[in-house]
Every structure is written in C-alpha cells, then in structure tokens.
Amino acid sequence: MADLEKLPVTIVTGFLGSGKTTLISHLMKNPEGKRLAVVVNEFGDVGVDGEILKGCAIPDCPAENILELANGCICCTVADDFIPTIEALLALDPRPEHILIETSGLALPKPLLKAFDWPDIRSRITVDGVIALADAEAVAAGRFAPDVARVDAQRLADDSLDHETPLSEVFEDQISCADIVLLTKPDLAGPEGVAKAREVIAAEAPRPLPVVEVAEGAVDPRVILGLGAAAEDDMDARPSHHDTPHDHDHEDFESVVIDLPEIDTPAALVARIERLAEEQRILRVKGYAAVAGKPMRLLVQAVGARVRHQFDRPWAPDETRAGRLVVIAEHDDVDVARIRAVLAPEAVEAG
Template sequence: MSDLSKVPVTVVTGFLGSGKTTLISNLIRNSGGRRLAVVVNEFGTLGVDGEILKGCAIPDCPAENIVELANGCICCTVADDFIPTVEALLALDPRPDHILIETSGLALPKPLLRAFDWPAIRSRITVDGVVALADAEAVAAGRFAPDVAAVDAQRAADDSIDHETPLSEVFEDQIACADLILLTKPDLAGPDGVVAARAVIAAEMKRKVPVIEVAEGAADPRVLLGLGAAAEDDLDARPSHHDGHDDHEHDDFDTVVVEMGEIADPADLTRRIEDLARARDILRVKGYAAVTGKPMRLLVQAVGSRIRYQFDRPWAADEPRRTRLVVIAEHDRVDEAAIRAGLGA
C-alpha cells in the first residue's frame, strides 16, 4: 500500500448482542496478513468489548492499535472523539492496512458514514464496506416489533399511524446501510428461524445485499474485507429514519452500571439476570464478576434472558476483585433501584 492511497475502513454494526465483538476477534486472529487497527464504541461508561479485543491482540493487531471510546456515540462526537482517534491510528508506524470500527449496538451507521467527509480525513480513508450483523433468533422471534401481528393489523387498518419502535428503527437503519449482512447465531434460531429471519431482513432491505449465515464469528476475511464499497460516496442509497435531521438522539435507551463485591455462585447470578430480563425487558447485560474462591475473572454476556459466561483470565495482582455489570434497556424500563435489587447489589 502506498502512502498516498486511502486506508480502507470496515464499519461493523448490529444490534446489542448480535456478535460484533466475536466477529472482530475472529478477524484479528485471521487477518490474512493485514495489519489491523480497531475502534470500539461502547454505549455506557463500562468498557467490556475493548478489553475483550485487547486480549486477542497479535503482532498484526497489537494492543496499541485497539482504541475504545466509551459512553457516547462516535457519530455524535466527531470532532472530539472520532477524528482525533482516526488521525492517531493513521499516524502509527507502521500504518494500519485496514481499520475496523465496531459501533455501539444502538448506533445508527449512516451519521457515522457522513463523518468520513470531514476535511481532516476524507482524502486519507475510505469506507470499504458496512457489515451489519443480525441475530437470527432475535429477528425470527420478532424482537424488533414486540407484537408483529398487532402491528400488521393496525397498519392494515390505518396507514397513517406510525408504529415504529426504538428497537425497530435502529434495526432497520442498520440493515438499510449495509453492504453485507451476517445472520448470526443460526444454530440457536434453527432452520425454521433462519428462514423467518431471512424473510424479515428481505422485507427491510432497500437494495440487493448478500446475506450470509455466520456462527461464532467465523466469517472469512476474504469475504468481509476488500468490498470496495466507498460507502461515504453512496449515502443516498442508504435510507435512514433520521434523514433530514441534523442529529439523532439516544434517549430511548439507558444504562445502569452495577458494582458489587464477590459473588458465591455464577448460577445464582445467571438466574437473577434471567429473572430481571423477563421482568424489565432488559436488552443487554455484560461485564465481569469476581467469584469467591476462584482466581479467574468471570466474563458475563447476556442478550435478553440468553446468558453466556466463562472464566476469561486471572485477576491481576493490583486489580480489585469486584463485580461490575452494565445493564442496557429501553429508557422507560430502567428502574435503577429495581435493577440493583434484582442483581443482589
């Protein structure tokens, strides 16, 4: 790559828990000889995904090439966060061959694409492609339209009524902006669920875009990288619910960070998260727990009531053994006291 060529950037978008971090972890380990850099944008103050990715660092993507921007949306803080971060990555020696941007699960990708037109960077980088992840099980279950049958009936009765929900708007914007859609967790959805999810996605797509099934983030980098879309020059083909607006709000969603001491039993924490997800429609829980008598830190990842946990690394000698979880839900479902009580804090 010559110094005068633009560095390609892949924007990885997708709703909360769709598997973005798992996908990027796989790309880091299987970069095909490319020297990568990664920007991770978290919704909330507790950064989890960036730390997971730094644990995957290899010579082609060392830890200093992985930057986390927490507690914000990079497309809303372009001058303060996004531009300086990109400039710092482009100044690395050696310069990255490819940059991956993992957006927040609640991010709208199109405003981020507009940021690539900023004078400071537009001659130096290009959006190679937007890769959108969709959780097959969640899509098939109608999670982005809480009562699909009722919505369809109301639309048939009155075309003037706007039945969009915050969840469906984010999902539709992410799909509409994509150059490639990865249908994740097909094993959990099952064959019928995959067919249903594909039908939902097809109904939302405004242009022909490939849809590929991917399990555990195992996607071939030869398929994901090198799309050559130059998406920043193709914005009109990527409709958004927020077209015509100068900004967009994230007030529909909120986070609560819960801190507590050691826990005695991971199974009990799992049960509490499941109960809380069902009672308060929690979208996402992620973070770390200290388990009494265990030298390893417990990584906790929950999408709704579906929970995965594993011991990921030993606690560092100078690291306080504590449990820290970030809980994400729609704003009107966030009751901080109830969430803390539900988790036993």
C-alpha cells in the same frame, strides 16, 4: 505510493449481543496478512470489549492498535471522539492497513458514514464496507436485539445519545446502510427462524443484500474485507429514518488555514479560540503554535469552545518558529476575514 492510497475502514454494526466483538476477534486472529487497527465503541460494556480484543492482540494487530471510545455513541460525538481517534490511528508507525470500527449497538450508521466526509480525513480514508450483524432468533421474533433489557440499560446510560429511536427503526437503519448482513447464532434460531429472519431482512433492505449465516464469528475475511464499497460516496443508496434536507454533503464543510506569528502565552490563544467559537459556528480548530521564550511547540485541539493544548516536542533547529491552525466550520458560516482577525490579529495588522 501506499501512503497516498486511502486507508480502508470497515464499520461493524449491530445490537448489543449480536456478536460484533466475537467477529472482530476472529478477524484479528485471521487478518489475511493485513496490519489491523480496531476502534471499539460498545458503550454498554465499557472496558469489557476492549479488554477482550486486547487479549486477542497479535503482531498484525498489537494492543496499541486497539482504541476504545467510552464517551457515548460515536454517531452523536463525531467531532469530540471519532475524528481525533481516526487521526491517531493514521499517525501510527507502522500505519495500519485496515481499520475495523465496532459501533455501539444503538449507533445509527449513516451519521457515522457522514463523518468520513470531514475535511481532516476524507482524502485519507474510505469506508470499505458496512457490515450489519443480526441475531437470527431475535430478528425472527421481532425483538431485533437479543437482550432488549440490556439495550434499554445501554440507552439510559449513554448521556450523549441524541436519538430515542425504537429498536425496529435502528435495525432498519442498520440494514439499509449495510453492504452485507451476517446472520448470527443460526443454530439457536433453527431453520424456520433463519428463514423468517431472512424474510424480515429482505423486506427492510432498500436493495438486494447478501446475507451470510455465521456461527461464533467464523467467517472468511475475504467475504467481508476488501469490498471496496466506498460507502461515503454512496449515501443516497442508504436511506435512513433520520435523513433530513439539512444532512451534510460534500460541500457543507470548509477548512481555513491560519498562519500564526509567535504568541505571548497559551492562555491568550485559548481565549481567541473561545471568542471565535462564540462568534461563529466553528466545529474544530487544530494545529500548533510557537510561544515566546518556550523551546517546545504548542499543540492545540479544540472542539467548539473546548480547547486542549500541550507542548508536544522541541522546535527543530531548521524550523521556523511560527504556528499554523486549521479551522473547520460549516460552509455557510465561514467568515475568513473575521477568523483571521480573531486568531491572528498581529498578522492582519502587519499585512
């Protein structure tokens, strides 16, 4: 039955230098018996955080369970990076029992929450909780980030970032989306600084939030894991400066399954997918195909018009040599008949 349960994911957000990596390192060493996996997206220190965490790897969180996303802020590259990464973790054997996601310091957490509503994964994972780390001294001083220059450099380096949000607004979005706030480096802030930081957080929070002081990432895992927040179903309670009437909800995406007869060449299928992306607002295409004369199955992944493919394994003797693609599009742009006509014209004609 465990395989039928949704896999819990904890999102750890906060500015560069707020202590996210230190916290995750502590959780990896104190996993409460859970088999963990970690996704690192701290763009400003590409390779550094991942290496630190891999150095902490233990049997309950081996190095192969620690994945880095270095292509930019995942709140802006959801289809390209986030969804395939989560799918890769779900395919691990043994499967992780809890996933920790360390976001980029400039990530807006709410768009990432919305990604958990994608048809590929929404039935398999749930957001157990959003943890916001806040540097007590920086918040009390109104800087919000402990090193503003490093954050600015991070923003300039990240070509994928599609928001020019002031730090104060990013901080407010992080607090608004959180289930619990960890106030880090309280020793540097002192009692007055901690009190001031608590006031700022209380003023920005849309609802009463627990605030826990944490030094060197040392927090009891029971405090922040197993919250059961199901945050993806609680969007309205997590306001953002970037909410719009067009934000995606549960009905905005639709998936279409296309059965493919054997194809002549991979290039022919790639051309069909590229044509479909030009004609309709296709977000993703994923699946496999049978290529005439080839003993291996062709694995296909596409984001928009960018298509990747590779032969992944031999066809089993008892398998039917046929393909199947899942096409994901925005609900209002789905033309099922046209999708079938473009991707599988032989099947349409035969029907």
